[in-house]
Amino acid sequence: MPVVDIYSGMSDRPLQEPTLLLLTALADEPRHGYGLIQEIDAISRGRVRMRTGTLYGALDRLLGQGLIRVEREEVVDGRARKVYALAEAGRTALAAEAERLRAVVAEAERRLAARHTPAARTKGALA
Amino acid sequence: MTQQPPPRALRWALRLHPAAYRTEHGAELTAIYAEATRDAGPLGRLREALDVAAHGLRQRTGLSSDRTAGRVLAQAAPLTVAVATASSVANVLWLLDPAVRDPHWSSSLPDVLLLADQGLVPLFWLAALTAVWAGRWSAARALVLPATVLRLADLPLLLLARFFHAAYAVAAVNVIVPLLTCALVLAAPRDLLGSSRPQRAAIAGTTALAAALWTVQLADIHYPLAGGPGIAPTLWVAVFAIALILSGRDRLPAAALAVALLPVALQKTVWVLNPLSPAGVGAVLVVLLSGAFTLVRARRHRGRVSPPSAA
Numbered sequence: 001m002p003v004v005d006i007y008s009g010m011s012d013r014p015l016q017e018p019t020l021l022l023l024t025a026l027a028d029e030p031r032h033g034y035g036l037i038q039e040i041d042a043i044s045r046g047r048v049r050m051r052t053g054t055l056y057g058a059l060d061r062l063l064g065q066g067l068i069r070v071e072r073e074e075v076v077d078g079r080a081r082k083v084y085a086l087a088e089a090g091r092t093a094l095a096a097e098a099e100r101l102r103a104v105v106a107e108a109e110r111r112l113a114a115r116h117t118p119a120a121r122t123k124g125a126l127a
Numbered sequence: 128m129t130q131q132p133p134p135r136a137l138r139w140a141l142r143l144h145p146a147a148y149r150t151e152h153g154a155e156l157t158a159i160y161a162e163a164t165r166d167a168g169p170l171g172r173l174r175e176a177l178d179v180a181a182h183g184l185r186q187r188t189g190l191s192s193d194r195t196a197g198r199v200l201a202q203a204a205p206l207t208v209a210v211a212t213a214s215s216v217a218n219v220l221w222l223l224d225p226a227v228r229d230p231h232w233s234s235s236l237p238d239v240l241l242l243a244d245q246g247l248v249p250l251f252w253l254a255a256l257t258a259v260w261a262g263r264w265s266a267a268r269a270l271v272l273p274a275t276v277l278r279l280a281d282l283p284l285l286l287l288a289r290f291f292h293a294a295y296a297v298a299a300v301n302v303i304v305p306l307l308t309c310a311l312v313l314a315a316p317r318d319l320l321g322s323s324r325p326q327r328a329a330i331a332g333t334t335a336l337a338a339a340l341w342t343v344q345l346a347d348i349h350y351p352l353a354g355g356p357g358i359a360p361t362l363w364v365a366v367f368a369i370a371l372i373l374s375g376r377d378r379l380p381a382a383a384l385a386v387a388l389l390p391v392a393l394q395k396t397v398w399v400l401n402p403l404s405p406a407g408v409g410a411v412l413v414v415l416l417s418g419a420f421t422l423v424r425a426r427r428h429r430g431r432v433s434p435p436s437a438a
Contacts, residue, residue, distance in 0.1 A: 014322075014324070014325065016318070016319055016320070016321035016322065017262070017321040017322060018317070018318040018319075018320075018321060019318065033155060033158070033159035033162075034158070034159050034162035034163055037159070037162075037163055050318075051163070051174070051175055051178035051179075051317075052156060052159045052160045052163050052175055052178055052179050052182075053140075053156075053178035053179040053180070053181050053182030053183070054178055054182070054316075054317040054318050055159065055318075056152070056155075056156060056159070056179075057182050057185065057191055057192050057193075057316055057317070057318050058192065058318035060191060060192070060193050061191070061192045061193040061316075061318065064193040065193075079154070079157070079158035079161065080154040080155055080158060081155055081158045081159075082155055
């Protein structure tokens with residue numbers, strides 16, 4: 001199945017980073033809004049700090065696209081919050097994106113190794 | 128434990144959301160905001176509230192990332208930066224052209240300040256374009272703000288330098304165009320902005336297109352095109368109209384290009400209407416016809432798509 005496009009929801013364009021990070025944060029367990037902000041911060045090693053409005057916009061979109069679902073609603077310390085989980089379509093989209101990224105990494109490593117090979121040979125010839 | 132009322136900044140931000148949306152999601156937005164700003168200072172709380180406010184405005188205007196308009200805007204934002212960059216460079220070249228300057232030009236303080244101001248604007252736009260290319264959207268948006276402020280600051284200088292003569296409509300456009308450009312970049316849903324890789328060809332192409340159109344216009348000063356004055360600016364309007372006609376729900380790149388060209392197309396339409404010329408009338412007709420065509424097609428498309436169930 002192609003990766004769901006962030007723009008049209010139809011083609012196989014790669015996921016944008018905020019979407020990828022959100023889906024990744026939900027891959028192992030359901031999380032509430034602030035839990036997602038913390039998890040995205042951790043996954044991106046502090047590089048991406050998703051703010052409340054941006055997170056909520058993304059959650060609305062992913063819910064509409066059927067990539068995530070509301071697992072349950074709960075009240076903690078007098079505050080209402082929803083717990084979000086990855087839907088089956090989201091899991092498939094994330095797996096496809098991971099596969100695409102894996103292929104890119106493999107190709108990058110292959111080319112880096114290929115670049116090093118002539119240098120190694122030269123060194124061997126001189127030795 | 129009873130729930131604390133939201134702080135004032137957040138209350139204002141929540142008020143910008145549509146009432147129904149606020150009723151349904153207000154409590155959760157408040158909860159996320161409260162946790163996200165638990166250890167934040169005043170600036171951090173303000174930035175968080177501004178982000179909630181921006182989300183509310185997008186919801187109210189139909190520009191959120193789950194709507195087609197929001198998705199078009201997300202694709203248009205990098206192209207808008209590309210057009211603005213080319214335009215700011217062309218603007219400096221235009222101001223430096225001896226054929227454009229009045230005899231007293233650059234001999235007074237407003238003129239010198241104006242040239243310095245205009246010289247800085249392209250630097251900010253070039254930095255913003257570089258940030259967009261690198262996928263650094265926070266930096267890009269931050270750079271668009273000073274570029275816009277500087278561009279707006281040159282209006283009183285232009286008036287002091289008596290550059291506009293009596294064309295106050297052109298002066299008004301000099302306010303509207305930078306504000307519209309800035310709004311197009313800032314209004315794009317942040318969660319759809321990231322790596323520029325899928326759009327790099329479009330960004331490069333749009334920059335080249337804008338540079339080519341500006342080059343034709345600059346060349347027109349010294350080597351007038353056939354068709355009389357106003358033909359070169361009308362080219363912008365023509366390209367905008369073509370992009371508008373080619374755009375559609377399934378053709379977001381063309382729609383994004385039309386949105387990115389909109390500020391300059393507007394500027395050029397006003398230019399060719401002051402004074403009114405055949406080229407100006409033609410430009411307005413082209414814009415009206417292409418806009419009407421796009422609207423009718425969008426309505427037909429909406430009619431074909433069955434509405435979502437109300438249940």
